[in-house]
Amino acid sequence: MTAAQSQGPRVVIVGGGIIGACCAYYLAKRGARPVLVERDEVARGASYGNAGAIVPGHTPINKPGRVVQALRSLFNPLSPLYIAPRLDLDLIKWLWRFARTCSMEHLRRAMDVLGPMGHLSRKLYLEFLEEERPDCAARTEGYYEVYRSEKGLVAAEREAAFISTYGYRFEKLTGEELRRHEPCFKSDVLAGIYAADAITADPYKLTLAFVNAARRLGAQIRQKAKANRVLTTNGSASGVQLSDGELVTGDMVIVAAGAYCKPLLRRFGLYLPLQPAKGYHIDRQYSAPGTPPLRVACLLGETLIFCTPMGEFVRFAGTLEFSGLNHEIRRPRLEQLTRGARLYLSGLEPGPARSEWCGLRPCLPDGLPAIGPVAGVPGLWVATGHAMQGMTLGPVTGYLLAEWILDGKPSLDIAPLSPERFR
Numbered sequence: 001m002t003a004a005q006s007q008g009p010r011v012v013i014v015g016g017g018i019i020g021a022c023c024a025y026y027l028a029k030r031g032a033r034p035v036l037v038e039r040d041e042v043a044r045g046a047s048y049g050n051a052g053a054i055v056p057g058h059t060p061i062n063k064p065g066r067v068v069q070a071l072r073s074l075f076n077p078l079s080p081l082y083i084a085p086r087l088d089l090d091l092i093k094w095l096w097r098f099a100r101t102c103s104m105e106h107l108r109r110a111m112d113v114l115g116p117m118g119h120l121s122r123k124l125y126l127e128f129l130e131e132e133r134p135d136c137a138a139r140t141e142g143y144y145e146v147y148r149s150e151k152g153l154v155a156a157e158r159e160a161a162f163i164s165t166y167g168y169r170f171e172k173l174t175g176e177e178l179r180r181h182e183p184c185f186k187s188d189v190l191a192g193i194y195a196a197d198a199i200t201a202d203p204y205k206l207t208l209a210f211v212n213a214a215r216r217l218g219a220q221i222r223q224k225a226k227a228n229r230v231l232t233t234n235g236s237a238s239g240v241q242l243s244d245g246e247l248v249t250g251d252m253v254i255v256a257a258g259a260y261c262k263p264l265l266r267r268f269g270l271y272l273p274l275q276p277a278k279g280y281h282i283d284r285q286y287s288a289p290g291t292p293p294l295r296v297a298c299l300l301g302e303t304l305i306f307c308t309p310m311g312e313f314v315r316f317a318g319t320l321e322f323s324g325l326n327h328e329i330r331r332p333r334l335e336q337l338t339r340g341a342r343l344y345l346s347g348l349e350p351g352p353a354r355s356e357w358c359g360l361r362p363c364l365p366d367g368l369p370a371i372g373p374v375a376g377v378p379g380l381w382v383a384t385g386h387a388m389q390g391m392t393l394g395p396v397t398g399y400l401l402a403e404w405i406l407d408g409k410p411s412l413d414i415a416p417l418s419p420e421r422f423r
């Protein structure tokens, strides 16, 4: 039975990124009737051009020592983490809350939730890839984190040891071992860590695959449909009003509009302290003639640049820039991606890029997503704030919300992710 034939609840989902797409897919799979409304084309927001690394077990950016790093970055517009100095009260409050959660105690609490979610997300991805076989350059053999400095390596080993307590697999490799796997690593790459549990893919094609699978299961996909307002009937969420005045009605609403959720939720008194964190990518034809291409994805440790082979090209993605809700490309920061990558990789020809892009990660100050119901408004749900982990946590977010909506409770305890925690 498809969603169109079922009598399950009609769920209006706002936002056609990986989060909205996965909500639509798992709801349709369970017999609900999702209607996804996307103001642009689906999969064109942050989910379009990210690094495509599904890295379960990844920690949030809130860690001990991050505050000092953030303060230093204030004065260096080329550092991977950059906060454009400006007077913005929301940003100042965000940074204050961020600073308060850069502790080991918070990191443990965060990982107690994210650890199990990562395992389930990986399982769901493997099932999806097996069932749908999407053409999205998916690779399931993990990735390397490589380092040029002893200091970087020591910090990475410490982090890997911590994450492995949540059941994730890591292996330390010497520079020689790394070069045996990937001859394009330069000789001053000292050593690295192999993370076996990661999956990589072209995120645009992967997100589209979820949208298409949801459509096949009966979900309605409405593009060029901007939701201006969440509607309520007798106090319960009952649909959205589009910018052209059309009412899209339903039994409930999930707001999954990435960095753009705030205006839709404000009228319900839910102040989500979301900040957009800009990241960039450059796609390049990788190898010069005679140079072996990069085959497996890698994180260039000290620069935080992620390099992902995506079929015909390699994507270089990274940087975390707090400069407001805009899509302005700061060229020096973009160009830093190739400059940084050349320190680690041989065979990177200068030449025209195949694509240059920036996108906005939806970031909450405690580094955790907001997933769950909005108190006082029955039928209104939120799924955003996935920051650097939206691809990683997309399926588990959609799966758990489908359980919560249809069964009354999710199979993993995600109460600490409640959107209400900021009230």
Ligand SMILES: Cc1cc2nc3c(=O)[nH]c(=O)nc-3n(C[C@H](O)[C@H](O)[C@H](O)COP(=O)(O)OP(=O)(O)OC[C@H]3O[C@@H](n4cnc5c(N)ncnc54)[C@H](O)[C@@H]3O)c2cc1C
Binding pocket: 014, 015, 016, 017, 018, 019, 020, 037, 038, 039, 040, 041, 042, 043, 044, 045, 046, 047, 048, 049, 050, 051, 052, 053, 054, 055, 225, 226, 227, 228, 256, 257, 258, 259, 260, 261, 277, 278, 279, 280, 281, 306, 317, 318, 319, 358, 359, 360, 361, 362, 383, 384, 385, 386, 387, 388, 389, 390, 391, 392, 393
């Ligand atoms: C450079 C970079 C690299 C990254 N690398 C990774 C990575 O390797 N792994 C990983 O897990 N994550 C990564 N991320 C993070 C990841 O991209 C995000 O967490 C994820 O894409 C967020 O998904 P989303 O669906 O919440 O938002 P989006 O993909 O931005 O989707 C939100 C959608 O909502 C739509 N929308 C907004 N307002 C409305 C409205 N009013 N009505 C209708 N539609 C609306 C938008 O048009 C958009 O399509 C990276 C991000 C960046 C920028």
